[in-house]
Amino acid sequence: MDPIVIVGGDAAGMSAASKLKRERPEREVIVFEKGAYVSYAACGMPYFVKGAVDSLDDLVTITPEAFVEERGIDLRLHHEVVGIDPEEHAVVVEGPDGRTTQSYDQLLVATGAHAVVPPFDGMDLDGVFTMHSLPEADAVRDYLASAEPESVAVVGGGYVGIEMAEAFHAHDVEVHLFEMLPHVMAPFGETVADHVEEHLREQGVDLHLNTAVERFVGDDRVAGVDVGDRVFDADLALVGVGVAPNTDLAESAGIELGETGAIATDAYGRTSRSGVFAAGDCAEARHVVTGEPDHVPLALTANRAGRAIGQTMAGDETPVGDIAGTAVVKAFDLTAARTGVIDEERAREAGFDPVSVTITASSRAHYYPGAEELTITLLGDRDTGRVLGATMVGREGVAKRIDTVAVALHEGATAEQLSYYDLAYAPPYSPVWDPVLTAAKVLDGNVG
Numbered sequence: 001m002d003p004i005v006i007v008g009g010d011a012a013g014m015s016a017a018s019k020l021k022r023e024r025p026e027r028e029v030i031v032f033e034k035g036a037y038v039s040y041a042a043c044g045m046p047y048f049v050k051g052a053v054d055s056l057d058d059l060v061t062i063t064p065e066a067f068v069e070e071r072g073i074d075l076r077l078h079h080e081v082v083g084i085d086p087e088e089h090a091v092v093v094e095g096p097d098g099r100t101t102q103s104y105d106q107l108l109v110a111t112g113a114h115a116v117v118p119p120f121d122g123m124d125l126d127g128v129f130t131m132h133s134l135p136e137a138d139a140v141r142d143y144l145a146s147a148e149p150e151s152v153a154v155v156g157g158g159y160v161g162i163e164m165a166e167a168f169h170a171h172d173v174e175v176h177l178f179e180m181l182p183h184v185m186a187p188f189g190e191t192v193a194d195h196v197e198e199h200l201r202e203q204g205v206d207l208h209l210n211t212a213v214e215r216f217v218g219d220d221r222v223a224g225v226d227v228g229d230r231v232f233d234a235d236l237a238l239v240g241v242g243v244a245p246n247t248d249l250a251e252s253a254g255i256e257l258g259e260t261g262a263i264a265t266d267a268y269g270r271t272s273r274s275g276v277f278a279a280g281d282c283a284e285a286r287h288v289v290t291g292e293p294d295h296v297p298l299a300l301t302a303n304r305a306g307r308a309i310g311q312t313m314a315g316d317e318t319p320v321g322d323i324a325g326t327a328v329v330k331a332f333d334l335t336a337a338r339t340g341v342i343d344e345e346r347a348r349e350a351g352f353d354p355v356s357v358t359i360t361a362s363s364r365a366h367y368y369p370g371a372e373e374l375t376i377t378l379l380g381d382r383d384t385g386r387v388l389g390a391t392m393v394g395r396e397g398v399a400k401r402i403d404t405v406a407v408a409l410h411e412g413a414t415a416e417q418l419s420y421y422d423l424a425y426a427p428p429y430s431p432v433w434d435p436v437l438t439a440a441k442v443l444d445g446n447v448g
């Protein structure tokens with residue numbers, strides 16, 4: 001029997017390979033990875049640049065040697081898959097020894113996503129970076145040490161931009177953050193954005209909203225950021241304007257893409273071509289609230305889908321699971337979080353009649369030292385009372401609480417049902433009525 005082949009050796013790919021070998025040790029599993037790293041924590045890169053994580057090796061969960069020697073996976077680093085022939089069940093691979101063809105019994109495309117590179121001049125100047133791979137994180141930290149920048153420009157106010165602003169700030173440099181939209185962190189909604197923006201300014205970040213960068217200026221090295229009517233000094237620039245799924249390989253093999261632009265998959269991660277699966281940042285997944293395909297490139301989604309597909313490929317059909325787009329971000333001393341559908345327009349498009357409530361509550365019993373204010377927005381459907389999504393922002397207790405609402409979304413719970421969840425209470429952690437319960441009660445009073 002031909003081997004099972006996996007393209008891409010990070011979260012989705014290595015989760016699939018590992019599960020497969022655990023279930024069917026006798027099966028030959030080949031992973032082609034075009035880079036030098038596998039199973040690395042891209043999520044930790046901002047903290048490596050900040051200096052909170054010492055070494056790049058700390059971000060590698062399992063080494064290539066361990067995958068080969070302990071898990072029996074045939075891992076081929078520096079091998080790029082450049083073509084898929086779904087009729088012949090074969091992939092074309094370019095590696096250090098040239099071009100070869102490898103036939104497969106089943107194939108997983110786990111090619112991930114890439115950082116979007118905006119089309120403005122100066123992207124090729126020294127000192128201009130994106131942040132999507134370990135070598136890039138390494139290069140940024142080296143540049144910080146060697147060029148000793150005084151002023152850093154972060155382009156893009158999404159979560160990578162915010163995390164990187166914090167990372168640069170820790171190096172005592174002036175940080176400018178440019179966002180072309182009226183607010184940072186668009187997927188988290190305006191209430192969260194207002195809090196984060198105020199906090200960034202308090203921390204000394206120079207925030208430029210409604211400000212589109214037009215080009216970087218400099219001779220060999222970046223020296224400034226041109227925003228049209230003004231040039232700001234910058235001797236390091238980090239561009240974090242989003243990611244796009246790596247779909248070229250799949251598309252050129254005739255594998256269907258979905259409306260989001262990522263690879264269309266069914267509940268088991270199968271693509272439109274027989275024997276070919278897709279998982280992680282390159283693939284769509286079904287949204288638990290809308291029931292529609294969506295593309296939310298996050299780590300758990302990739303790990304979970306990879307693992308499930310590994311099990312399916314081993315012969316035990318396992319769904320990849322729905323996504324709620326649950327995300328949490330550290331913005332200096334604030335935590336911002338979201339889950340589900342939080343945009344009213346989007347809720348209407350999905351057939352709901354959205355009602356939203358916002359409450360502010362204490363993170364601990366009011367008398368217990370260290371209590372902080374927490375703001376929660378809950379979105380629900382007017383007719384059914386079903387909870388559709390939530391955002392939260394505050395200095396503590398946000399991460400635990402967003403997960404409570406994520407659970408409610410997976411249960412399809414109504415605001416009333418959520419308001420009856422038996423949540424933990426002790427003064428150092430929460431008021432008796434946890435803020436989630438309070439928000440659910442208020443929402444329940446406005447729906448149904």
Ligand SMILES: Cc1cc2nc3c(=O)[nH]c(=O)nc-3n(C[C@H](O)[C@H](O)[C@H](O)COP(=O)(O)OP(=O)(O)OC[C@H]3O[C@@H](n4cnc5c(N)ncnc54)[C@H](O)[C@@H]3O)c2cc1C
Pocket residue numbers: 007008009010011012013032033034035037041042043044045046079080081082110111112113131132133160246249279280281282297298299300302
């Ligand atoms: C700075 C940053 C911070 C993040 N923080 C968070 C966070 O806090 N929480 C969270 O949930 N998510 C976070 N993410 C997202 C998370 O890292 C991704 O969702 C996750 O890595 C996706 O895993 P993946 O396996 O689908 O893709 P990837 O990690 O992109 O891996 C794909 C792999 O495929 C390889 N590849 C691509 N094409 C080919 C080919 N043709 N042949 C061979 N190999 C190929 C690539 O080299 C790569 O190693 C962050 C991402 C970044 C960049």
